[in-house]
Amino acid sequence: MSSLFVKSSNTYFWYFAVHGLVIPFLALFLNYRGFSSLVIGELLAIYTASRIIGPTVWAIFADKTGKQLFVIRLGAFLAFACFSLLFWVQGYWPIAFALAMFSLFWTAILPQLEVMTNRAVKRSPKIYARIRLWGSLGFFVASVVAGEIIDVFSPEAFTWLGFIILLSLWGATLLLKQPRASIQSLVNNSSIFNKIFSKTFFWFFISGLLLQISFGPFYTFFALYLRDLDYPSYAVGLFLGVSVFAEIGIFLILGTLFKYFSLKSLLIVNLGFSAIRWFITGNFAESAWILGLAQCLHAFSFGMYHSVSIQYLQQHFNHNQQNRGQAIYIAGVYGIGGAIGAFVAGIYWQEGVGAQTAYELATYSAIIAIVFACFIPSKSTVKKR
Template sequence: MTKPTSPSSAAVLPATSIVQIQYFLYFAVMGLTLPYFNLYLSHIQLDGIEIGILSGIRSGLMMVAPLTWSLIADRLKARRMVYILLNVGATLVWTGYFLTTQFPWLVVIGLLHGFLFTPIIAFLEAFSLDTLGKDKNRYGLNRLWGSVAFILVVVGCGRLFDRIGVTSILVLVLAGCGLQLAFSFWMPKDTPSKPSPDLGLPEGLRSRGAVVFLLCVFLMIASHGGYYGFISIHLEALGFDKTFTGICWAVASICEIGVMANSRRIFSRFRLKTVLMVSLCIAALRWIALSVFTTAVPILISQALHAFTYAAFHMAGILTIDRFASDRFKTFAQALNNSIGYGMGLTAGFLVSGWFYERFGYVRMFQLGALLAMCGAVVLLKWGRIPEE
């Protein structure tokens, strides 16, 4: 498979470099919203339940939006054009956050923005695998640029928000979305695809192996609900400042970069199922640690486990769902993986974790996450079947 390029991108940078820039910009925005947007919501006097609802909306739309837009893109063979339109819409809708702090209107803005922003990563994953051709084990070398951006943003903005306040997050996210929109016009052209007689949608993505895998993805990402939704608030309640919060997120990203940089070596040596299993077990250990320790050093050590619970699991998941899909459904496959995990799984995780945090506190919340991760490990061990490459 040759690397697809558009006339504009070919004259400026290789297709792989354009994809890496997009990862950088996308996760720069995520480095703002994931650790700090809930702090902004707390700053404008929303309670835990309202924050959980808004977080759940953003992830909940991944159950519908990526599948909808990916089907449109695959059917029209217009992945690049749809990707550009999503970036345009998401950037425009974000400006609504400047106009109100009222919870009902924040729900409306969250719904619109989520419907346009949440599909972007699934499209980007499909672009990334296309540019790699047959050497898909190098996926981590593309994806690690997102982690680099995440580190720079969470550390820099932790200090920045301590000085000028967390409300400046709105301007910074808008700037990041604007840059991502600008570079989206240089994304590579769509790769022509033909229907496959072997692994079409019914036989591949609806197979028992795919269903079991997606259930494990659901459980793993749901176990992260308390972490993604409330770790920054939890650290603040323990007395840590925003700089330490940024350092915690940065430590996690630094460790995940090490795994991603060695993606070819890891997946040449270990089976995908093995990587998924180890990651699920380590996730359970990580959440137990956060339920027990409240001092800086153990918390930072637990953050290093992000290399397994996110980086290794994520890369293995991207490669696994790709094996279940025919060429015709590559974009849809990545959208399905994101919808089940970061849509259904994270929505359930956010909502249940928000309730547990308010009702029982952080200890029970993280213990619930550990239980979900272990359930995923048991399901994968007993019923998991992944096609050979």
């Protein structure tokens, strides 16, 4: 188990380190290349929309063959190769192509990694949370280090940082081992449609979609937002660091929370704190300590929400449906929701003039998500393992 823990944690570290680089600094990189906020929103929408196709296609292959590790390694290598195109390409469409292809393969990794990890730890929420927190550490280290390096050199350093992180991710996947799957799980590939079109999954899916739409201004323009508010360049890493430490804290107590609270109640709490977070960010960001408090709510809007989602999907889909179920969820919620959020944020941002409006829309999106989540049937707490 110790070897499994180290290898899985290492992979999560580098996978989410990519997040720690891309989320805060991709828009800064594109702005440095001369693109306006409207065009940046379009590029990030294209980049995010590519998640709609890749995860589902690879998950079907993984479910049919049981070769999750092959998909993970291939996805990591091709993501690394496509990201490297940014060293040479210029202009709207070449950059859009490079980002879309990079995202297409990179986002194919997580559904298989989640299934492999949960299967290896026998779906223990406690052990999973401990492994997953290393992803949060990867996000923190990447965002802080990248912020300092970009400040010293220029936003063009973004490409070299991505090159190093993605190469490390590919190397980490080469150390993983494919967990043994039962013969039944490889043979009994039952239809997934009845699970997807159930009312329970519909309400869960729509609430998650709206939550991801609400992340649009933050994922797309947070670094530029702080720059426009005259924060020092290192503030991006510090604020993201606050959010990551809060996220790690929630991971440490998730095992206990899952014992006593239903997934529905935890989901509603997450959505409520998300709405508060966007309201504070859009109206009180001039105050560093208030903005820091809002960043602490990342523990709920991302950390706890992600874990709740994984536990819900583990419960909702059968053993042999896990790859397809998670891929469909990620493709729809993170792909469609993320693309809509980035595109809308780009429309309303207007070089920072419409920042408050963008965050108000994000707040409304999270509030509406709460309404949909209330229709999810109440279920028991996650079983103790």
